[in-house]
Amino acid sequence: MSALEKINERCLDLFEDLHFKAAREWKAAEPGRKVVGFMPVYVPREIIHAAGMLPLGITGGGDQMEVIHGDAYYQSYICRIPRSTIELGVSGRLDFVDGMLFPSICDVIRNLSGMWKLMFPNVYTRYFDVPQNYIDDIGGNYYTQELAELVEGLEELGGRKITEEQLRNSIALYNENRALVREVYDFRSKQPWKAPAADVYLLVRAGYVLPVxxxxxxxxxxxxESEKVDRPLRDNCRVIVAGLFCEQPPLNLIKSLELAGCYVVDDDLLLVSRWLLEDVPLEGDPLHNLSQAFLHHSEETSAKYVPTLAEKGQHLVRAVAKRGAEGVIFASPSFCDPALLDRPMLQSALKKANIPFIAFKYAENSGQMQPIREQAGTFADSIKLWSEA
Amino acid sequence: MTEITTPKGASPEVIKDDSMWKQKEMMAGHYDRITSAHENGLKVCNTFVPGNLNELIRCFGLVNNLPEVNAIQSGLRKKSGNFVLEAEKHGHSEDVCTYVKSDIGMMEKGNIAPNGKKFPDPDVLLLSYTGCFTFMKWFELLREQYDCETIMLHTPYEGDGKITKNMRDYMVKQLKDDVIPKLERISGVKFDIDLLRENLVKSAKAEEDLVWVLQSAKNKPSPIDAYFGGIYYIGPIFGAFRGTDDAIEYYKLLRAEVEARVKAGRGPVTPDGDMGKEKYRIVVEGPPNYTSFRDFWKMFYDEGAVVVASSYTKVGGVYDFGFRHDPTNPLESLADYCLGVYTNLNLPQRVDMLENYMNEYEADGLLINSIKSCNSFSAGQLLMLREIEKRTGKPGGFVESDLVDPRYFSPANIKNRLESYFQMIDQKRSGKTKGVAA
Structure with missing residues (x-):
């Protein structure tokens, strides 16, 4: 087995392990260690790390876990990620998790934070709000104070103070992590035949359970290792996949897109790994710096308010240009308010820029890939055959 | 093309009290004010019900237009079904909020107000982003449609079940430094804090009477239905009339009517006249269905079920635990109002409130009407039901429908479920079974 295959296999093992053995081992290695789970789309992992804790990404149960208890908590018209997350909780798979953060992304995850408080009263549970006002002394001040409250909460949980120096060290490590993930995305965009989308996904996803x-x-x-690999270049079209920022698609869905003739050259999967677009400065007040980075240098996604009409959807148009993409595939989880409410506006921006797109829905446990493969394949063919380029 | 139709209302002749006529006049006048605003040199501000800043908007002479209320009107007038289809035809997902789709479909179909005249394009969209994620996207969609100025007021969620100083400071700062200067610029009117104080005094007066009316349901029999009837009662204060003399007058009139009913030992007024004997006292969680509103209500009063308290009637403001708009701290008071609306409370707070209602109003059970396209309300309701059953020992019931999409109102299913639920209450009273959700 090559070195690359070994890494890919390790990433697959971590992905498939719904008992989070790696995180459990990390916790057991030293007495007093704590693990703090977080849900999509963004939390400042630096603060958890600075508290000496392991940030653990929780992204539902995927297509390998049977949801038995979780379905009893949700109506059929609620998306799948909260029910499989509840399943992870009530089945004891998260019994080693000391804290849970539920970011501001939608009403379902928001309400899940309250459910967690009721169901797991001994777990430190926080709804992590972020500003939708991006003015420094309004939204910025509010967010800095919210970060300070998170620091206080984790200090209480961990039984020790978090120093500025520890925060700076953690920020430096996560700056490096984000830069590396960006490098992976750039590498894939340049040579997509050397970086299959599923491998890239698993590599980034490994960061949800491993120490940074x-x-x-x-x-x-x-x-x-990937640079050394020699794989055939196929006559695929280059696409960006959007809408996957919360509930995860089955791994087979990602593979199916490539099998259908699409190289994925960008996506909005696992956004926390590259949410902040520039390095967070190490000088000055770390919380202020994190706040400023959120306000002025963070990813666009459907969970955020876009202050001007002119800017709406432009992040996608720019990504198409930057990545040399030929089209966009909107893959949205069923019943996902942010993705589905946003979609018509994003499509309108793409239409104005003459960028072709298609759309379909999925759930994390979708089993039938044939319709998706056919749709993506037809899209790829139509781009190859009929696009003006 | 597919036509969605819904059955006609239960009875052609509806019996109305004086307060109902007063409200009808107020609403008609309001729609005339909106549709003639531009002719009369007035500017229009579209905003949402939860966390609305009516007292502030009025300081700038702006006319307030509420998209949810328009969607509700479309639902009640059985027009929303086709509006929803129209929006879906234009690419809006079948999975998302039907208020949004009704509103967008209505625009596509000419944007006609209930008075038959065209709604004017808004001059400003004031997004009071309170308690519902969809609002944010809805306003982005409206901005795309109207290409007008948009002001965002972000209300933080009470994740830990309390209003912190940071949240209040953030709200006040947004109001002072962002919302008010923009409203001044758009309206051309200088902000007058004393006028705001005057409006807040009026709000508090009306709120006092509203709370008295809602709490009158503690009487046996209850003189009001606090859900179906309650939706009419909250209309003026949740909509365009908070902070007006009209609202004060309406609630004074309503209170006098309810006082008379209490004195006479009478039950609620229904569309078919006085309700018969009160057999079941129910607390309801969740919004109603508007496309078959009267049919839904009839399923209750035909069985002698009266709703004594509901969470939906707190969606535009929670007043029954003491909050009143406070003229001595005007901006802080607006902030606290926004932060405290029902859907901005966390789930444990919502459970506590329902438990309080179950006990204070001596209810026989909790019924949840779960709305397909409203995640803000619906996500977590099954746990809420279990919690209430556990804490009170009273049976819970669960029905499903939608706000304004008639495809999701299944009368036979709902009636059947309600009848079973009422039977379960009977059995529980006679001590035959343990409470299990219907």
Missing amino acids: EEHNKMIREWLT
């Missing part, structure tokens, strides 16, 4: 130091090392090695 280990993940950084893993990415570096992956980049070195």
Whole structure:
């Protein structure tokens, strides 16, 4: 087995392990260690790390876990990620998790934070709000104070103070992690035949369960090894996939897109890994710096308010230009308010820019890939055959 | 093309009290004011019900237009079904909020107000982003449609079940430094804090009477239905009339009518006249269905079921635990109002409130009407039901419908479920079974 295959296999093992063995082992290695789970789309993992804790990404149960209890908590018209997350909780798979953060993304995840408080009263549970006002002394001040409250909460949970120095060290590590993930995305965009979308996904996803130091090392090695790989370049079209920022698509869905003739050259999967677009400065007040980075240098996604009409959807138009993409595939989870409410506006921006797109829905446990493969395949063919380029 | 139709209302002749006529006049006048605003040199501000800033908007002479209320009107007038289809035809997902789709479909079909005249394009969209994620996207969609100025007022969620100083400071700062200066610029009217104080005094007066009316349901029999009837009662204060003399007058009139009913030992007024004997006292969680509103209500009063308290009637403001708009701290008071609306409360707070209603109003059970396209309300309701059953020992019931999409109102299913639920209450009273959700 090659070095690259070994990394990919390790990432697949981590992905498939719904008992979070790696995180459990990390916790057991030293007494007093704590693990803090977080849901999509963004939390400042630096603060959890600075508290000496392991940030653990919780993204539902995927297509390998049977949801038995979780369905009893939700009506049929609610998306799947909260029910499988409840399943992870009530089945004891998260019994080692000391805290849970529920970011501001939609009403379902918001309400899940309250459910968690009722169902798991001994777990430190926080709804993590972010500003929708991006003015420094309004939204900025509010967010800095929210970060300070998160610091206080984690200090109480961990039984020790978090120093500015610890925060700076953690910010530096996550700056490095984000830079490496960006490098992986750039590498894939340049040579997509060398970086299959499913492998890239699993590599980034490994960062949801591994300590950042280990993940950084893993990415570096992956980049070195991937460069050496010789794979055939196919006559695929280049697409961006959008709408996957919360409930995760089945791995087979990602693979199916490539099998259908689409190279995925960008996506909005696992956004926390590259949410902040520039390095967070290490000088000055770390919380202020994190706040400023959120306000002025963070990803666009459907969970955020876009202050001007002119800017709406432009992040996607720019991504198409930057990545040399030929089209956009909107893959949205069923019943996902942010993705589905946003979609018509994003499509309108693409139409104005003459960028072709298609749309379909999925659930994390979707089993039938044939219709998706046919739709994506037809899209790829139509781009190849009929696009003006 | 597919036509969605819904059955006609239960009875052609509806019996109305004086307060109902007063409200009808107020609403008609309001729609005339909106549709003639531009002719009369007035500017229009579209905003939402939860967290609306009516007292502030009025300081700038703006006319307030509420898209949810328009969607409700479309639902009640059985027009929303085709509006929803129209929006879906234009690419809006079948999975999302039907208020949004009704509103967008209505625009596509000419944007006609209930008075038969065209709604004017808004001059400003004031997004009071309170308690519902969809609002944010809805306003982005409206902005795309109207290409007008948009002001965002972000209300933080009470994740930990309390209003912190940081949240209140953030709200006040947004009002002072962003919302008010923009409203001044758009309206051309300088902000007068004393006028705001005057409006807040009026709000508090009306709120006092509203609370008295809602709490009158503690009487046996209850003189009001606090859900179906309650939706009419909250109309003026949740809509365009908070902070007006009209609202004060309406609630004074309503209170006098309800006082008379209490004195006479009479039950609620229904569309078919006085309700018969009160057999079941129910607390309801969740919004109603508007496309078959009267049919839904009839399923209750035909069985002698009266709703004594509901969470939906707190969606535009929670007043029954003491909050009143406060003229001595005007901006802080607006902030607290926005932060405290029902859908901005966390789930444990919502459970506590329902438990309080179950006990204070001596209810026989909790019924949840779960709305397909409203995640803000619906996500978590099954846990809420279990919690209430556990805490009170009273049976819970669960029905499903939608706000304004008639495809999701299944009368036979709902009636059947309600009848079973009422039977379960009977059995529970006679001590035959343990409470299990219907």
